[in-house]
Amino acid sequence: EVQLVESGGGLVQPGGSLRLSCAASGFTFSSYAMSWVRQAPGKGLEWVSAISGSGGSTYYADSVKGRFTISRDNSKNTLYLQMNSLRAEDTAVYYCAKIAYYYDRIRNSIAYFDYWGQGTLVTVSS
């Protein structure tokens, strides 16, 4: 059974830092790209960042580029999100998600989030 368990959320002051973790089990972690998606209170979903299975490729939303760093430790089956220079608008529940791919008839690879963690709340406030 695939399980994703986030941790590390909490209350932090504006300008502060926080590191989120996502412990994965039930699948071969190093074979899959992973992502972080967040949801501000009462709002919709926003993709934040993604990382390839090897960790060699990383991707960021413009809203967090230069402030957040995604990484992974495949020996520990754990995904991370280092968040620096936090702002009030970063307040959200942060979900980690496993990325899967569907290959159509002409071999286009269509990515989707097939498993999600339960989320961890980050509150940025003074």
Next chain:
Amino acid sequence: DIQMTQSPSSLSASVGDRVTITCRASQSISSYLNWYQQKPGKAPKLLIYAASSLQSGVPSRFSGSGSGTDFTLTISSLQPEDFATYYCQQSYARETFGQGTKLEIK
């Protein structure tokens, strides 16, 4: 960024109703479209991927269609557990989500 627009933003329906939710992309995204269901306080759950493929374990009353810029999620006969918020998401370029459609009991 590709903008995803869902309609309606909210919808009231009864158990047994057939419901359709629409998602429109600001540019063509082929079939790079996924649908998720989210209940209050819970993580999103994948329903449909690649526009029309049903995720394993999802009831067959859920179906998806469309290609290019216009997509639909259809629930053929609403069940009590289907009242939730639904999101579309494109993965053609830097993933973006629709604003959500809240499905409520009439």
